Amino acid sequence: MIRRTLLASLVATALAAAAAPGIDRARVRRSNGRIDSVVASIEAAARSLAGDEAVPAGRPGARRVVTVSLPGAAWDEAAVDAVRLASPAERTLTLRYRIAGGGRRSRTVRLSDPVTTADGGPIELDGGGPHVLALSLRGGEHRRRIVVERVPAGA
Numbered sequence: 074m075i076r077r078t079l080l081a082s083l084v085a086t087a088l089a090a091a092a093a094p095g096i097d098r099a100r101v102r103r104s105n106g107r108i109d110s111v112v113a114s115i116e117a118a119a120r121s122l123a124g125d126e127a128v129p130a131g132r133p134g135a136r137r138v139v140t141v142s143l144p145g146a147a148w149d150e151a152a153v154d155a156v157r158l159a160s161p162a163e164r165t166l167t168l169r170y171r172i173a174g175g176g177r178r179s180r181t182v183r184l185s186d187p188v189t190t191a192d193g194g195p196i197e198l199d200g201g202g203p204h205v206l207a208l209s210l211r212g213g214e215h216r217r218r219i220v221v222e223r224v225p226a227g228a
Contacts, residue, residue: 100151104144104172108153111141112168112180115158115221118208119166122219123186125210134210134217138224142202146173158206158221159195163187166221184219191222198223 118137125135146152152173160166166188169179190196198204205224212218 104151107144116182136209139206156198157195187218
């Protein structure tokens with residue numbers, strides 16, 4: 074009886090060890106999918122702003138608010154850390170991130186209008202969220218731009 078129990082536990086351990094790499098790949102794949110949906114929602118808001126009219130003089134321009142949640146450590150998702158949203162070039166918005174235990178990755182959105190962050194530096198997104206981002210159309214008729222900023226919690 075003890076042999077059967079021992080044999081059953083050894084077989085169960087071997088099966089779990091064999092399945093672990095596949096489970097980890099699936100967790101990373103799911104986290105990448107969630108990041109893709111975050112980038113898609115930011116891109117949709119930015120493209121929607123780009124289609125708006127020019128900013129009237131002395132008035133605030135159009136604004137879109139996007140709420141995003143990042144993947145957290147769970148049995149079905151790999152944790153994402155070191156998330157930064159930046160504008161490395163005039164018409165480019167890049168989300169750089171690292172999935173726990175892996176290398177750095179990035180997703181880039183190219184836009185028709187210039188885009189920048191509010192202070193010119195990267196926006197750090199830490200923790201699962203939710204994180205609220207505001208995209209605003211600013212500037213005059215000839216020099217309009219999309220400005221991305223993080224909305225403080227509770228604002």
